[in-house]
Ligand SMILES: O=P(O)(O)O[C@@H]1C[C@H](O)[C@@H](CO)O1
């Protein structure tokens with residue numbers, strides 16, 4: 001399952017990037033936030049910001065997708081030292097899976113303890129509406145079924161064990177706190193919980209694929225997040241994940257609906273403030 005673009009990294013590679021970032025930012029973040037498509041506004045909430053473009057960071061990949069700015073933002077949110085990725089890397093961009101997840105191990109070496117992942121996703125659960133925020137309670141790593149897993153290859157024990165458990169991938173206490181916070185913020189009417197499934201992309205799903213995922217118990221489908229979560233759990237980070245349901249996955253052959261990236265970005269513009277409010281109020285509690 002390796003591709004021509006697949007490459008592996010040594011512990012020293014990650015360490016070199018982390019040391020460079022510590023030196024350049026002068027900050028030791030405790031929380032890392034990966035911003036999904038159109039959700040980079042989360043980084044604007046940080047105070048005392050230091051912005052570092054990916055192109056300046058040793059060994060960092062570059063963002064190629066519209067809605068992903070391509071920079072790290074260090075700063076404080078609700079008094080917590082944070083680093084935000086304004087732009088994530090996707091497998092469909094042509095990066096190997098180790099490159100897609102490269103930043104997560106760098107964050108671990110920076111001293112990050114909690115990873116917050118956000119994404120734009122298509123809603124499969126018929127009870128979900130466009131604009132709902134789904135707390136991710138579990139995932140299906142569809143590429144993993146054919147061996148595409150960021151932990152494939154030599155296991156670096158300094159990061160974690162060969163066979164990490166994934167039945168506790170998403171921190172249940174943070175899900176509870178987020179649910180409580182949503183009530184306080186007045187956004188519980190569009191809060192959901194569910195299972196996220198990543199596909200390789202960049203095609204949106206066929207109707208048959210959506211029906212299959214529904215029958216498997218998947219609530220939302222996207223093209224990211226899961227590889228980052230696997231690597232984060234492997235190195236012991238606490239993980240909290242949010243999907244913004246930006247569109248409804250098409251499951252009906254008579255439907256005129258067609259998934260498209262513009263609709264995805266349009267929904268993120270409408271819900272960005274609510275999502276940002278939820279994340280920042282949650283941070284105040286952890
Ligand atoms: O980075 P995320 O997962 O939020 O981006 C989603 C998946 C594709 O990259 C894109 C499709 O519109 O949005």
Ligand code: HPA
Pocket residue numbers: 120121122123204205221222223246247248249259264
């Ligand atoms: O419907 C979708 N499918 C896959 N990825 C997505 N990202 C936003 N919406 C979708």
